[in-house]
Amino acid sequence: MERSREPRLGDVAARAGVSVATVSRVLNNRGYLSQATRERVSQAIEELDYRPNQVARSLLSRRTGTVGLILPTVALPFFGEVAVAVENELAERGLRLLLCNSFGRADREREHLDLLVRNRVDGIISGAHNDPLAEYDTIRQPAVTIDRELAPHIPNVRADNEAGGRLATQHLLERGARRPVFLTSRSHERNLRERGYCAVLAAAGIEPIVVTAEFHTPEPERSQRVHGALDALAEVVDAVFATDDLLAATALEWAALRGRRVPDELRVIGFDGTATMRSALPGLTTIQQPIAEICRTAVAVLAERIGTPDAAAASSDAVAAVELPVTLVAGRTT
C-alpha cells in the first residue's frame, strides 16, 4: 500500500522530461503538441496513475463542477428517486452531487446552504419542505427548486399537483365514493393537491374533510394520529385521498385493523407512484409523478443558468415555473 503522496503535474513533467505546461496541454488537449511528447507524457501519466487535482483546477477556473441538492430526506422513496434522477442528469453534464438532508428543519437548511456556498458549488437544487429561507436571496449561485415555491427569481419545476388532486378525487367519485377525505401533511392555501381535491368536491356539492399529519412526525405517532382521525370520521368516511403513498399505506393499515374491506368499504388512492412503493404495494391506486422528467427539467434549467465555462451569458428565457403532467395508476384499492 503506497502511502506516498498524490502525484502532481510536476511529477509527471519530470518523468516525461518536459515542463508542467506541456503536461497541462496534453491533459487538456490544447495548443500544439508533437506526437512524440504527447505520447511520452501520456505514458508518464499512466505510469504514475496521475489524476489532476480538481481542487486546484476549481480554484483557478472558479467552477467546482459540483451542485448542491437539498432535500428533506432521501430515506423517503420519493426524494430518494429524486436524488438518483438528479445525480444521473448531473453526471450527464460532468457535474457532481453534494447531498444535503434538511429534515424539514429551517436551521438545517440554513447550515447546508451556508456550507454549499463556502464550497462554491456551481448551483443549487432545493426540494426542502420548510418555509422559504430569506438566505436564498443573498446567494450568488444559480438555484432551481423542485416542487417548492421559493422566490420569484428561482424557477420551480414540479408535477401538476392541482391536476393530480382533481384526478384523484374525480376517480374516487367515479368509483362511487360519497365522502372522500383528504389526508395531507399540512393544509394551506397553496397546497395544490388540496386545491384540486376541494375544486372537484365543490363541483359535486360535497363538503371537504382534510386531515393533517405533519410530514416529519416520527412513527408510530404519525400513524396513530391518522388512525385517530379516521376513527373520529368512521361514520362518514368511505374513501381516502392521501397526499403520498406512505400515508395511503397508513390508511390501508387502518382499514385492515378496523376490518374494513378495501375497496368496497374504503377506497384509497395515494400520490407519487415511486418504484419502491409500487413494489411494496402493487395494488395501490395512485397518482404517479414524472420524477425523471421533473429532475431532467430541473437540471436542464439549472445547467442553462450555470452556463458553460465559456458561454458568457446564455439566452436565459427566464423560466419561472414548469408543471409536468401526472398519471393515474389504477390498482385494486379503488
Added chain:
Amino acid sequence: MERSREPRLGDVAARAGVSVATVSRVLNNRGYLSQATRERVSQAIEELDYRPNQVARSLLSRRTGTVGLILPTVALPFFGEVAVAVENELAERGLRLLLCNSFGRADREREHLDLLVRNRVDGIISGAHNDPLAEYDTIRQPAVTIDRELAPHIPNVRADNEAGGRLATQHLLERGARRPVFLTSRSHERNLRERGYCAVLAAAGIEPIVVTAEFHTPEPERSQRVHGALDALAEVVDAVFATDDLLAATALEWAALRGRRVPDELRVIGFDGTATMRSALPGLTTIQQPIAEICRTAVAVLAERIGTPDAAAASSDAVAAVELPVTLVAGRTT
C-alpha cells in the same frame, strides 16, 4: 440581486483597514489579536457577508472535508436510510457528502471512484453491490465499506447477516413452517443470510430451496420472475424468507393474487426493517438491521483513519470487520 463577484479575504481586509493575514487570523482565531481589530474585522465580514472560499482552503490544507459515498441507489429505502445516517454522522464531524449511485454496475462505480479521487475526497465509504473493484487498492484515501467485502485492508461494517438468516428461518419453523423458501438476489458461498438459512434447515433436516431474482432487474420483470418461481413451487412452499422487505412484498403480492391466506397458508418474513417499509407494510415480520449504528460505526472508523488535520497518525487498531446485531420484528405475516 447582486451579481458582483464573491467577496475575498482582500475585500474584507481593505474594508477593515488591515492585512489579509490579520483577517485570516480572525477567521481561524489564531495568534494574538487586539480586541479592536478583532471587532473591526468581524464587522467587515458581516457587512460583506463574507464566506471563506473552501476550495482555496482545501488546496492549501490538502483536505476537502468531503467524503464520497458509493451506493447502488438511494431510491431503495435501505440505501436511502444509509445515506441519511451517513450524512448525519459526517456532519457531526464537519464533513460533507458526495453521493454516488452505481446501480450495481462496475463501470459506474469505477467512474465514480475516479471522480472522487480527482476531487480529493478525504475518504470513501462504499456500499456498492457489484463485484469488488481492483481500483480500491491503488487509492490513497482511506476507505470503509458497509456490508461489503472489498479487500483485506478495508474495514467492513455490517449487520450480523448470518445470525439474521438463522433468526428468520428459526422463526418460520417455530411458527409451523415445514418448507421455507429463501428468496434472494444472488445465491453464493458468501451470502451470509443464505448461510444462516441453510444452517438452520440442515439442523432441522430440511432441504433448502433458494430462489434468486437479480437485484437490479427492472420491475415488473423482477416480480414476474419471483411469481413464476413461486408458482413452480406452489405444491411445497408454505413460507418465504426474503432477503429484503421489497422482495417480501412481492411474495405477499403473489399470495394475494393466488388467494393464499397469510400467514395461515403462507408465512412471510423480510429483511432490513427500514422505516419506510415499516410504514408501507406495518404487518410484515422482518429482521431489522441497525442502520444508524452501522453508519455511525462506519463513519467513526473512517474518521479515525482520516485523522484530524494535526494528529499525524492515530493509533488505528486496524479494525477489519464489525458485525452489529439484528432484531426480529414480529408482525402479522408469520
Added chain:
DNA sequence: CTGAAAGCGCTAACAT
C-alpha cells in the same frame, strides 16, 4: 500584535 511574502497544484498568457 500585525504585515509581507511564499506557496498549495494547476492553467494561461507570454516568451522563445
Added chain:
DNA sequence: ATGTTAGCGCTTTCAG
C-alpha cells in the same frame, strides 16, 4: 512546439 511565470484565494512562517 515547448518553457517560464503569474496568479486563483487562502494560511502560515518569518520579520518587525
